[in-house]
Amino acid sequence: MRIVDVCAFYSDRGGGVKTYVRHKMLAGPKEGHEVIILAPAAEAGIEVINDHARIEFVRARRFPLDGRYHYFHDEAALHARLDALRPDLVEASTPWASATMVANWRGSAPRSLIMHADPLGNYAYRWFRALAPRPVIDRGFDWFWRHLRRMDARFDHIVCASDDLAARLVAGGLHHVVTNHMGVQPGIFSPALRDPDLRRRMLASCGLPEDAVLLLGAGRHAPEKRWPMIIDAATASGFARPIGLVIAGDGRARASVQRAAAGNPHVRLIAPITDRATFATLLASADALVHGSESETFCMIAAEARASGIPMFLPDSGAAADHLVPGAGYHYAAAQGASLVEQLNHFVADGPAKHLSVARAAAAGTRTMDAHFSDLFALYAIHGRAMAA
Missing domain, CATH: 3.40.50.2000 (Glycogen Phosphorylase B;)
Structure with missing residues (x-):
């Protein structure tokens, strides 16, 4: 299976997402999958990890709030790259604009939205928790919930790494939520x-x-x-x-x-x-x-x-x-x-x-990343067999 991850949060100077992505490029080939990361960057380029994994850096605009990151701004160019790669499955790693771009792509491959971000938790709940209970805050940000429900309708999986986030998304009306706890890199921490x-x-x-x-x-x-x-x-x-x-x-x-x-x-x-x-x-x-x-x-x-x-x-x-x-x-x-x-x-x-x-x-x-990716690739394989049938 060729898996293409449209990874808007990847940066060489990043933290948890970088750790996750780089381990995925090791875990995927071990299970017979090719993993290609499309990451926004100041300049286009390719970093080869191994024979079946690479990062393709796509020229993109700098993110104004954090100079370490860039963001996809050219939907047509992203779609052209996906057309050329012909993935068996496409991942998006942020619920913002890049997820919409992946949803709009006309290819037939299944799609997964990996929830590496919780915008409501990071911003809305933090900003207004002293002023209003969470249901009131949710009503005030119903525009974002509508966006999430649109993504849910157009993605085959909404993958969450915690029970808390998964439960909130289900309560908010999403139907394709899957919980798959992440883990640590094996052999490092002890x-x-x-x-x-x-x-x-x-x-x-x-x-x-x-x-x-x-x-x-x-x-x-x-x-x-x-x-x-x-x-x-x-x-x-x-x-x-x-x-x-x-x-x-x-x-x-x-x-x-x-x-x-x-x-x-x-x-x-x-x-x-x-x-x-x-x-x-x-x-x-x-x-x-x-x-x-x-x-x-x-x-x-x-x-x-x-x-x-x-x-x-x-x-x-x-x-x-x-x-x-x-x-x-x-x-x-x-x-x-x-x-x-x-x-x-x-x-x-x-x-x-x-x-x-x-x-x-x-x-x-402690759960490891290997266990996480084994479960994730098994989910994708099941979906791929169902599509083929």
């Missing part, structure tokens, strides 16, 4: 990578001794990640027992994150860590992951933390919530800094040791 010396150095960089608690956060500096809330919570909880917080990331909201951290010598902001082995060691060496976004579609960092055997502090809604191991960290009320402080205080009172023990025991059961 509790065995825990490095006490690295932990000591990270705490020392926060001006703290090794008997302090080391929290780690990782991800884009963007409003939906709520880093200022996390910094404030770690600062408040740190009065009970010294807490060091290391945040690896960067992005358009860098200034607000820096302002939040400026008054606390125990908070360290570091650049994104692109080397996967180095990042896996850092993750396994922390005492807990702390995450702020309630609008994730899967939450790759939480899955990686679970595979690394560390406890987590996760919001109680959205895809991130699915990854918590009972007894290894806590849920807190989404977007509520006071609730996060309360749960951090519980963790400090408990002591990290027993939480770490529970997390380490559960790590081996």
Whole structure:
């Protein structure tokens, strides 16, 4: 099967989507499929991954809100490329304009919309949650729900990586929703990578001794990640027992994150860590992951933390919530800094040791990307046989 992914969210400097896409180009050929990624970029070009996988970069316009990304703007050119490639199945990876372009293509191949984004969660619910309940917000954004229902009518699958997003889409009137939980890259993350010396150095960089608690956060500096809330919570909880917080990331909201951290010598902001082995060691060496976004579609960092055997502090809604191991960290009320402080205080009172023990025991059961792609390709094969019949 030739699978063409019209991947509007791919960037060489990207995060979770880049990790996902590059593993798909390894997993597909192993199961006998050819995988071609069409990605918008500043210049056209081709990156060959192996004999049956490649990225074709399509010249596109720069995305105005994030300089790392570009967006498809020429529907006719995209359709011409799809005509030339003659895919057996086409994927779109964002519910915005590129999904409409894929829906408008006149080819006969089945189509899947992979929900790598949750615009309602990222924007509408976050902006207006203090003003109105979710059903009221949904009514105010009915134009977007109508758009999603149109896409649902024109795509064979709407693939979600979490139960939370899938349930919301079904409740919103979509009929082709499929839940397929994603996973971590196999062979990278492990509790065995825990490095006490690295932990000591990270705490020392926060001006703290090794008997302090080391929290780690990782991800884009963007409003939906709520880093200022996390910094404030770690600062408040740190009065009970010294807490060091290391945040690896960067992005358009860098200034607000820096302002939040400026008054606390125990908070360290570091650049994104692109080397996967180095990042896996850092993750396994922390005492807990702390995450702020309630609008994730899967939450790759939480899955990686679970595979690394560390406890987590996760919001109680959205895809991130699915990854918590009972007894290894806590849920807190989404977007509520006071609730996060309360749960951090519980963790400090408990002591990290027993939480770490529970997390380490559960790590081996973390779902992998190989399992995700095996299930995804099986879904496509079933649909392909049904089309042939």
